[in-house]
Amino acid sequence: MAKVISIGKQSFSALREQDYFFVDKTNLIKEWWEKGDDITLIARPRRFGKTLNMSMLECFFSNKYANRADLFEGLSIWEEEKYRNLQGTYPVIFLSFASVKAGNPEDAKTQIKQEIVRLYEENRYLLQKDILSDNERKIYDGTTVTMGDAAAQNALKNMSAWMERYYGRKTIILLDEYDTPMQEAYVQGYWDEFTTFIRSLFNATFKTNPYLERAVMTGITRVSKESIFSDLNNLEVVTTTSEPYSDCFGFTETEVFTSLDEFGMSDKKDEVKQWYDGFTFGKHHDIYNPWSITNYLRKRELHPYWASTSSNSLAGKLIRTASADVKEKMEDLLQGKQITVNFDEQIVYNQLDHNENAIWSLLLASGYLRVEDVDYRGITREPWYNLSITNIETLSMFMNMFRGWFTSSDAKYGDFIKALVENDLDAMNYYMNKISMATFSYFDVGSGNKESVEPERFYHGFVLGLIAERAEDYEIRSNRESGFGRYDIMMIPKDIRKYPAIIIEFKVCGRMKKETMEDAVQSALKQIAEKNYDAELLSQGIPADRIRHYGFAFEGKKVLIGTEPAVCL
Incomplete structure (x- = not known):
């Protein structure tokens, strides 16, 4: 028994x-x-x-x-x-x-x-x-x-x-x-x-x-x-990459499968592995989180037990305020890809705001990412880590984190996404301003009194919110090269007959230049056209008439969205 x-x-x-x-x-x-x-x-x-x-x-x-x-x-x-x-x-x-x-x-x-x-x-x-x-x-x-x-x-x-x-x-x-x-x-x-x-x-x-x-x-x-x-x-x-004590914390796969046999759930091994396997300590792979396994054995249903036990506030703060490069790598991770990064496993907390690579060290130590392998480069043998999201449970944690940034009773985020896909410009402006009032306080969007790169960190955080919401219908990319420059957001539909392709460019309204929000919108749209951001979509066979351009202008918490037909060079 x-x-x-x-x-x-x-x-x-x-x-x-x-x-x-x-x-x-x-x-x-x-x-x-x-x-x-x-x-x-x-x-x-x-x-x-x-x-x-x-x-x-x-x-x-x-x-x-x-x-x-x-x-x-x-x-x-x-x-x-x-x-x-x-x-x-x-x-x-x-x-x-x-x-x-x-x-x-x-x-x-x-x-x-x-x-x-x-x-x-x-x-x-x-x-x-x-x-x-x-x-x-x-x-x-x-x-x-x-x-x-x-x-x-x-x-x-x-x-x-x-x-x-x-x-x-x-x-x-x-x-x-x-x-x-x-x-x-x-x-x-x-x-x-x-x-x-x-x-x-x-x-x-x-x-x-x-x-x-x-x-x-x-x-x-x-x-x-x-x-x-x-x-x-x-x-x-x-640390998690060290060999000593590698099987002393967490359950090994043998221990998990033996427990499933003991509790009469031998037929659940594959789904349990998919959900909860993936942690690596030293060279020991297939480590499972004990909290999730014991909860699953008792409750007999798949659920992100471990991912639900923390607010993940520190990781969330660092991702939200990170650079576009970090957010690009997060997009790759969310799409099931590996990233290769170099970092020091030591955490210097008072340098987290200045050393962006520290986010990878923190996410690895926290168990949200796993090491696939390590490549030691150069005469100094600097470690370059190949990382991926640990398992389905940690993927759900990231998704909920990003979704939570853009979800509130006042934001009407789902309505904004619907308006974006349906090209309802009036609704987009209405709901986006609702979102800005409910959400922008979580991000450093700048004061609007000076030119600053900090607001860009919010916009790329916004991309991650889009990924969590529309990943089934779109491949979401941000800050990638296309044509003669780098666009802010590109939404590539998985079914072009059902959904349009979308390019979004953001502009911060510069008060020092006495620029209006309307001017900033037109500047964004002009940049999309002049830089030929459509090139990547056209190369994939997406017709020009299925591509939409949107310019987003921000001034503090105020937002203005404008659009025009695609212009291809």
């Missing part, structure tokens, strides 16, 4: 004690211990079992779980006597930054201090033995949420020292979701101030801590060493 599936339970001991469905990942314990690294940072996408694995490490090594053989009996780690003797023999500090999500640096530091205070309360037994001096007892009792930053930064190092004195062994430290505060600091705009605090905390805990045996940190991203790990030379970083 198949075991009961408990959704979202992240406590290893609770899963084992209640005999819930569990996929054996105890090989992580052996692999990590035998590598002997001082500090290991493992980056994996969200919902890939990081917290459960950290809970497992705590239950295995912590002396609080001594004599708990029942938790590991029947699992692979228990087959070796060496590890049976190792279980429950170390003091362990286990904390998580998953809930550190604040709008300002002071609240973020307070939340970290609350996590530290929780640890101190759980370990008050240290005060019962005569191992702390009077001054140390004062430090212990002074560890409250109102303590100063310096006290908080040294608190984990102090706890390590007292645990070593109490147990006679150095301490193992497990820090889960280490990068959540950094992501929030970037999104909320207090990166520089907060990283000063977190850098000192990590330095005291992991660099200058003689009471530390080993440590593991988990998170989604590999935050750059220069940002928060300065002088931390004993850090082993494991």
